Structure formats: C-alpha cells, structure tokens
Amino acid sequence: MKYAVIMAGGSGLRLWPLSRNSRPKQLLKLAGGRSLLQLTWDRIAGLLSAEQIFVCTAKSDAAAVLAELPHLPADNLLCEPVGRDTANAIGFASALLYEQDPDAVIAFLTADHIIEPVAEFRAALDRGYAVATYPGRLVTFGIVPTHAHTGLGYVETGDPLAEDAGARVAVAFREKPEAETAETYLRSGRHLWNSGMFVWRADSVLDRLAAHLPGAHADLIRIAEAWGTDQREATLSSLYPTLPKISIDYAVMEPASRDPGAVVVVPMDVSWLDVGSWPALARTLPLDEDGNAVSATLSALDAGGNVVVSDDPDHLVAAIGVADLIVVHTKDVTLVCRREDAERVKAMAEQVAERFQRRYS
C-alpha cells in the first residue's frame, strides 16, 4: 500500500521569534490562515486516505500537530524523543511501516515550502509512487529550477527511464554551488533542485540503511519490533537518542547514487517557495501601498519596504521613516532587524537562548 510521511521536525530558528521550540515554523499560520503543515496535508489528502498519512515530529510538538490536523489518526503520529536528522526520522518511519506492511511504498514529504500548483505536485507524486515500486529503487523529487539558486543542493540527472520517460536516472548529488556553477547547472537542463522529498519501498531504504548505517538500522528495527508491545516507550527513549545525527542525503542518497540506476529522479515543475526566513515569508504576505509586507496592524508614516509581522492583531505597530526593516512582534519578544541581516536571525535566536536560559526560545 501507499503511504506518506510528513516530516515536521525542523526548528525554524530563522523565523524566530515567531517560530519557537514550542511553535515551529510548520505550525505558523500563513497569510491564508493555514499553516505549512496544514497546506502539506491538503496537498496529499486528495491522493491518500487519512489512514495512509503519517506525521513524524518532535515529541514536544505532538499536541500542537494533532490540534492542527484533526483528521490525522493519533496512531499515525510518530514522535521522535529528540531530533536525530532525516536519516533516522526516515528509517524510524520506514521500519514501523515495514512491520505492518512489508510492501509499503512510502513518500517522505517536507513541510517547509509552499508548493503550487497542487495538481502538478500530485501528478509528480503519483509518478513517484509508480516508479518506486521497482525493488531496491530510491526515488527523489527534483524541482525544476527557475533561477541559479546558490542556497540549494542540486541533483544531476541522466537518461530517462525506459518504463516512464517522465522520470530520469540520478547521476550525482551536488552541494550548494558557487554562482557561476549554479548558472551552468541552470543552463544544462539536467540539474534539478534537491527537494528533500522522496518515495520508495520501505524495504528499499531499510536495505540501504543496513548497508551504510548498520548500527542505526539495527536499533531502528529493535524500536519497530517493540512498537506493538509494552516496551515501546522504553525502547524508543533508550535507543533513539543514541542514533548518529546524519541526513538521508549523506547516509543513503549519495552512496546509492554511485550504483548506476539505483536512484531515480522525478521532476516536479512547481513554484517551490521556501518560507523558512523572514524575507522568504514576506513574499507570501500582502504588500501595502508603500511596499511593506504586512501581517499586523500597522500605522506607517513614510515607512516603506519593511516586513511587519505580529501574532496579535490587536497590537499596533507604528513605523516612522524606516525602510527595509524586519519588525516582528510577539507577546514576549520584539525583533527589529535590517532586511539584509535576515540570515543573522538564527544567530540571534541562539544568542538569546544561551543568554536567557531558553526563556524566549
């Protein structure tokens, strides 16, 4: 059977102070009133039934996720006691689903982006499920690039598959490129953005983990075997924190891509909008007549080009003469940051966590 696992484990420090440990970015309401997590659910709810959809998240976010997704069966919420990066989150979900369905084909989907049009996303996902039934094959989704992005990894593709010319063999994974290299990638037509979304049979990825990360694989199998017993929590909480922190790209995709034909790429020709930073989130907000991207009650005097966000519509932000600032108001923290310094928000969040013993984290 087909399944989808939504991976909702990121911290979203670049969206601090709106994003917190207790309210990660996937749960933030966007301009349309739906969170990234809800939008992700909406995208796949047309393809799969609620029983086929799982969410993997931090234990501390469990209640918030269930509140956001009322149709998600409680048993389909997979809670990591601590975050151990994507290789383990994926291995954890794969081992559990393999236990209950040895023929499980699982899509792993991120909740970090706004993806449109949804029909194009669903078509690619459908194609992915079909292509992934081939035993041992790992399928990754590649976003058709719109510009020479230097902040993303790329996957280089080769020949189309014989069975489906809409999918292609993966030749290599490429790190975030320099600007010139990114231009070359863009012009090549063969390089796609590495989306961090995958689909494969549970046994395909478990076999790869067994080969490349045998210790973690053994622990994940033990956790899965204990899942239906009274040893579930004890096993999970004793073994999971000991797993090595490693991403699925490093642990599985890169080594596997060296086996010709083992990794397949399904292109996804969508608008793939990262909302993981303030300037990125600002692109989802309405602009006022002075070019302020606003999700707040704002009164401006000669203030333009700012990003102004408050989680309280009753709180007034008054801006006089300022331009190109990010102003974020929350109940206990106000952030004022130059737009061009947006990448330093994470450093600020870390500095504040240390200085104030996580009080504002």
Add this chain to the structure above:
Amino acid sequence: MKYAVIMAGGSGLRLWPLSRNSRPKQLLKLAGGRSLLQLTWDRIAGLLSAEQIFVCTAKSDAAAVLAELPHLPADNLLCEPVGRDTANAIGFASALLYEQDPDAVIAFLTADHIIEPVAEFRAALDRGYAVATYPGRLVTFGIVPTHAHTGLGYVETGDPLAEDAGARVAVAFREKPEAETAETYLRSGRHLWNSGMFVWRADSVLDRLAAHLPGAHADLIRIAEAWGTDQREATLSSLYPTLPKISIDYAVMEPASRDPGAVVVVPMDVSWLDVGSWPALARTLPLDEDGNAVSATLSALDAGGNVVVSDDPDHLVAAIGVADLIVVHTKDVTLVCRREDAERVKAMAEQVAERFQRRYS
C-alpha cells in the same frame, strides 16, 4: 503664606506610545525609578510642607497623581475638567488660594524637566518667594542658557533689583529665535530661557487677569466662590470648558512686561533637561557599550546608537544591524522610528488616535 502649584497637565504626545492620555509624561518612571512629577515634588518638599503644595492636573489623571504622591492632601489636588492652557490653570489655582489666604504667594512649577542641582533650584525659588512679596509684581524664573537653543522662548533682562541684585527686571519676552539670533542672545548675557515657572502673590496675578482677560477672570472667581459649597462641581463643569484657551505668557506676561519693573526675572543656573521627546529622554538613560540608550531588556547584534525602551522588563527586544532608531515597546503598541524623525511621533500619535478612535491614545 507660601504655596507651590505643580502644573501637571501636558499630554506628552511626543513620548507616545509610552505616554498616553491615561499616563501622561509627568507620570512616566525615569531611569531612577521616580517620575517627573515625583522629582518635582522631591525638589520642593524640602522647602514647603505637604499642605502648601498643590497639583493642578486633568481630572482623568487624578487617581494616578494621588497614587504617585502619597503625601499630597487630597484637597490639594486641583482637577481641570478639560485643559484650557496655562492662563486658566494658573488663574484657577490662584483664585482658589486667594479665597483661603488673601496673602498667598504662589510658585507655579512645571513637571516637564529634570532640574539639577536641586540646591540651586531651591535657592532660586527662595529668592523668588522673597522678591514676589512686593505687591503687583510678577516673578518669572529664567534658566541660564548653556547653548543657543532655537526651540525655546527667551526673556530679556535689564537692571538688577535694588533690593536684591540676584534678580533683574524683565525687559521683554522673545519668541523662539532663529539660530543667528539665538547666538546673539547667548552672547548678550542678558537673555535667559523662559522656564514657564513663576512666583507671585495671588492678588498680583488675579489683578492682571482682570485687566487682560476679564471674562475668564470673572468665571474663575465664580468657580472659587462656589468651591466651598455644594455648587462646586456644577460651577466648575459648566464654566471651565467655556474659558478661552490661552497661555499665561500671551495673556499676562507679555502685556505686563511692557510696564517697566512689573515683571522680575530670577535666574536659575541649573541643568534644565527637557525629557519631552524620545531623543531628550534618551539622554537620561544609561548607554550600553554600543551606544544604545536602553531602558529595556535588549539583545543586540551589531546594533548601536538606538533608543530602546520597554515598560515591561520581561519583554525582550532583539536588534540586529540597526542604528539610530527609536524602538519603544508597550503592551499594545510598538513604535519603530528613525531618531531623526522623533519630532513626527506626535503626528503619528494624532494619526493613530483618529484612525483607531483613541484606542491606543
């Protein structure tokens, strides 16, 4: 007997959003934890007993003033139903005090400035009380200027008094000057800043009001006559709002200064720090190592030269890369303003009052 009336009626819109209709600037706690009103009380409490000290304020501020000044007798709180500028506030207090003590000599003191050293202030006030006993004489305090201020009125002085060479005859009141004129004033040694603080016999100022503002004078006398009766509130609330809005400078001081010798100036050689705007208030705040004037919990990354104020020490302000801003956080309003636009805060406060039906006023 000697009296002092603290005039605490200003709105302080330039300190919005910290200063509100319900919390005017005189009641704001400054760096030392005392408000301007309390500091004003402290300055005169050594010279006069509590029974001799009165406060004239807006009716809406009565409770707040009494809470700030626990030693102020409740009967000594004079509440204006509406603000009608200084000529009426002074006439009101003078008429009431004249009713109970026809020999009353009253100092009218503002609560808009930090004045130091206090000993120098008290010495000038003492001299003022002595000089003001001369019937018909109006005494004003002139601050010895430290620079060619263009934002203040000046009083030009002439000969010293025969009885006290430390006081001088006032020759003329001068409007806020252009920069060149201000330099001339500074060099002359004869021009002092018009402090807006006065001392005189109650009958001296009432006679002047009768001469220059007869209608208002008659109404103020009627209010004073009704004060000890059950008609107090009815008379006050029916007559006071009809008084013409006019300052004591225009109504009394300027015309009186044309009578040679009628107006006397007592110089006050003090540091006279206006805290009526954010840049001015900032000068009373401690500076951090990056030159931020801070009365808040601040976490800064390459942010310097800012004014950062919050009325809630548990609220964190995080600043990244910004310079020369004014950031003021209150429970329901956040202000972000370029320092050089500080004079526009009042316009913002007015714009917000109109747009939001005084919700944030």
